[in-house]
Amino acid sequence: MVARISVGILGATGEVGQKFVANLQNHPWFQISALFASERSAGKSYAEALGFGTEESRWFLKAAPERRILDLEVRDVNEARGDEVDLFFSALPSETALGVEGKIAREKPVVSTASAYRYFDDSFTYLPGVNEKHVKIIEIQQRRRGWKGFVVPQPNCTTIGLALSLKPIYDRFGLERVTMASMQAVSGAGYAAVSSWASQRRAQGSNLPEPSPEYVPGTFEGNVIPYIKGEEEKVKRETVKLLGDFIEGRIVPASFKIACKCNRVPVLDGHTESVFIETRDKCTVEELKEAWRNYRGEPQRLGLPTAPRQPIVVTEAVDRPQPRFDCLVEGGMVAVIGGVEPNVFENGFQYTVLSHNTELGAAKGAVLAAEYLYSIGLVK
Template identity: 40%
Template sequence: MPVTVGILGATGAVGQRLVQLLDPHPDFEIAALTASENSAGTSYREAAKWRIDTPIPDHIGEMTVRATEPAAVPDDIDLLFSSLPSAVGEAVEPDFAEAGYVVSSNSSNFRTDPDVPLTIPEVNPDHVELLDVQRDQRGWDGALLKNPNCSTITMVPPLAALDEAFGVERVDVSTLQAVSGAGYSGVTSMEIIDNAIPHIGGEETKMETESRKLLGEFDGSEVEWLDADVAASCNRIPTLDGHLENVWADLDGDVSVEEAAEAMAAYPSADLHSSPGPLIKVFDEPDRPQPRLDRNREDGMQISVGGIQETETGIQFNTLAHNTLRGAAGASILNGELLVEKGYV
């Protein structure tokens, strides 16, 4: 039997991506869609203003949108995927978990809370066991699991490969982030065409904190964050999809380009439906990866790396991921698959 799922915030950009990815998923069946009060009671086709480049599934389009509250969602839903704005998620996600729902959330709220697992299944799947601590401390029958920010998820897998092989001591990163990361109405055309915006509110802090939690060690009761400094500079550029990042990693000892490339290329993926194989594609070409050429590799779920160079203190490289697939909707679905595999659903 498929796992019955619902989508909180189903009409937004990430919510639409969740619909696109979940509808054909062999293990999940969409049974509920929620949105704001203004959309509740209308058909999904009417409420969503569909902007994905594949047609809205007919049966999904005819579903009635529900209010985003536990009382409006059937209690036999096995798993909820949340793409709510962070302020809304902060207010309602605990209510759903307390009501017994298991929530895999892309929203930024609670990501660094000590009892909320922040996971990339290929990197730190053991952190999901923090849910046992969460349930014990909060008295929830349900649970709340988070995936990281789209910019964080772009650099953490290659950093995880380097840390496992050599030890990471410091990270500096400068991002070139696509406009879709701001949502459909997030950046106007007059702001971004023929331009670049060297500030994305709150983004640097997310990268600097979330990466250290993701790369930390779980001891059965808490996560000890990676003991390394991380400094980020985040920039918006006129690319539709795909975050490209320039990363400098100080490592514990001398590491050659060949050694770094081998560690990244060999870093294992996960045995989950949505995990790519391999997880990291390493390019020899100095001008790759590029958003238009490489963001859709492995259905948009692969991390691409190139331009690897030695520095005096470690390795510099460029990394790319599709921000709304690997970095948002796909990341939440991967976490949902992990929850099923680990028996939390």
């Protein structure tokens, strides 16, 4: 029997915050005890802050929160204190997260979907099943910053499917180079983007705004946006870090070369990526598939509550994976791989990988990360 601990959610009224509520309200280890959001929601019950049960309701998930959660008072996130609960989950915007998460981490752990602490050299940017060997850097973060707690951010949602698919191959055969082209879901641009796209589809024929290199409401329908600000730099930087080694107190990135191009496409959920690799050692398509199918990480070994039975699923169908049919395999907590074949390059292969950007890539993935930290005693 695992003792349940109290948790707080920072940014509880937003899209990712609501998913934290959904994934934590019946969790066997964690109990929601405090909710925090912006000043305009402070002092209201969670139901009032969301307009729950009204025509203006901002609760966008199908399953309703428990009455106990709806009755909790939402408090100003800037007033959150580290002595209130045992663990915090953060769904804050990055510009807010830096100060708030750092203040709380002086006392208690924070597991975050924000990027604010992702790129410091003392940060444990954690992808469950991939880089548990980096966990000791938490001790360095605490020592340097004088914290009793810590901040553990998740990787970028586009990085997650790619890095998870590369992990078994890198471990077994090595990698010389990786090239990736992404087709990323509209939900990756946030709730406002999804709402705008839905409104546009209903409008049927309304005038589109002028094209823009960044997100502009109404540009998704029947369109591909071949630019997502900062995305390619994040993928290139994070992938080699996640697969790197922990040597003498620092993370040494993997040495293979990586190139990528990121695109936004009119799909609701699920990031699809075309991946081209060159392995260091010779192998076959069947050996690649065997490595993926047999791969099990620490979440599976430890039997964590949110862990899928296997982190990577390989399909033999020539036209899969597809977001509409495959992004919720194992509850959206796996990388689904298909279309595996050799290409013209020496030791070259290509495949498609799909991962759920708002499940594994957001709140549910962060819950799994927290389960690991709790299971090894870093969350008390």
